[in-house]
Each structure stands twice: as structure tokens, then as C-alpha cells.
Amino acid sequence: MVDIFTPEKRSKIMASIKGKDTKIELMLRKALWNEGIRGYRLNVKLPGKPDIVFPKCKIAIFCDGDFWHGKDFDELKNRLNPYWIEKIQKNIERDEKNDTRLLKEEWIVLHFWESDIQKNLEGCISKIQRTIQLQE
Template sequence: MQHIKASDTKIEVLLRKALWKKGYRYRKNYKELPGKPDIILKKYKIAIFCDGEFFHGKDWEVLKPKLEKSNNSDFWISKISRNRERDDEVNKRLLFLGWTVIRFWGKDIKKKPDECVHVIEETIFDLKMQNQILDQEIE
């Protein structure tokens, strides 16, 4: 566990490189926000998290029964359950602060980083459209 990195993981670096290549500038591991997002696009108020499948409990309904049969099952089930709860709490806090939260699974980033960037670009486009509509309503 001590060798598991909290920042600059392979998946984070891969996604950051893809964003940089497209011309997006970002901040990494932004401490001023809840959950210290892996990447933020401050201009658009987008917080991006790159989650590992195991530690963040992807397909939890499938993973949990497997863990119940393994060694040290109580530890792993409580740890991953708490991680999932914390992810939900962080999402809610960021949404309350007016941020858009995007979470990607590590394998999705590894297999299709361009699709992940496309999701981010669609989110930026949607936010811009919302702002234009609000601006028109004010006028």
C-alpha cells in the first residue's frame, strides 16, 4: 500500500498529456478544492478524477462477493466502501460549490484517452451553451 501513488499516476499523466495536446491548460492535484481533484480546468470549473477500478470499487456488486472470499476481506470491503462514500461526498461538495465533476476509470483512460478528452470537450461545450442561455435571459 505504501507504494501506491496519490498523484502523477500513469493514468493521470496520460490524460493530462492528451488534454495538453488539445490545447487545454489545467491545474493538477488542486488542494483548494474538496477531494483534491487530479485535474481541474479552472476556467470552466471542471474537476476531473482518474479513479483506479479496484480502490474505487468499479462494479462493486461483482467485486464485493469476490473480496468476501479473499484474505483480509473485512479490511478491503470497509476500505473500498469508504472510498466510494468519500467519492460521493466529494462530488456533492464540488457540485454545491458550482463545479462540474467528471470521473474516469483508469482502464477507460488507458484504452481510449481521446474519448475521455472528447467527454471533457462536450462538457465544456454544454457549459458554454448554458452560460449563453443565461446571458440571453438576463438581457
């Protein structure tokens, strides 16, 4: 099966998707701020472009969209055409490569799924707090 849109239309659609300051990133950052958790930075030039970085503790945090980063991908791909299967598979492989690079540089890497941030924000914040405390 081929993409239903022309390459020009697909390009326009893909360009309109936000890469920074997404709803889930803003939700997580606001919760961190409300908990008094400071010291994080944004737009740090690291492999994978983490959404939130705690430089002193060397913690890189990613807020991963369920669809784009392949949550439950084995189940999801049964409902997708080959274009999306390939696209998401490449995203998963890229994420793994970036994690490996960060780990080699002794960073702690945390990934939070979009649905987990939305449904269990307190749990995400607790995990970040525990990780920070272990590094201090």
C-alpha cells in the same frame, strides 16, 4: 477474514501507492496537451483533491483507479475479504461526499475509470472537450 499482513507491513505497502501523477493521470494530461487543451491546473485545494481542474469553467476531473474506487464493486466484493470490502466502501462513500460538496459549490464533476482512460482515451478527451465548450 483478517488482513494477511501485519499492521506495519500493510502501512508500508499502502504508503508506497502513488496518489499523484499516476500513469492514468499522466496519460490523460498528455492527451489533453496534445489536443491543445490548456488552462487546467493541478493540486487545487478542492474537496476530494481533483486530479485535473479547469478553474475558469469550474470543472473538476478525477482519474479513478478501478480497484480503489470500486468499479463493478458489487461483483468485485464477492472475491474480497472484509478488510478490502470495508476499505473500498469507505472510498466510494468519501467520493460521493466530495462530489456532493463540489456540486453544491457549482462545480462540474467528471470521473474517469482507469480502464476507460486506458481503453478509450479519445472518448475521455471528447467528453472533457464537450464539457468545456458547454461552459464557455
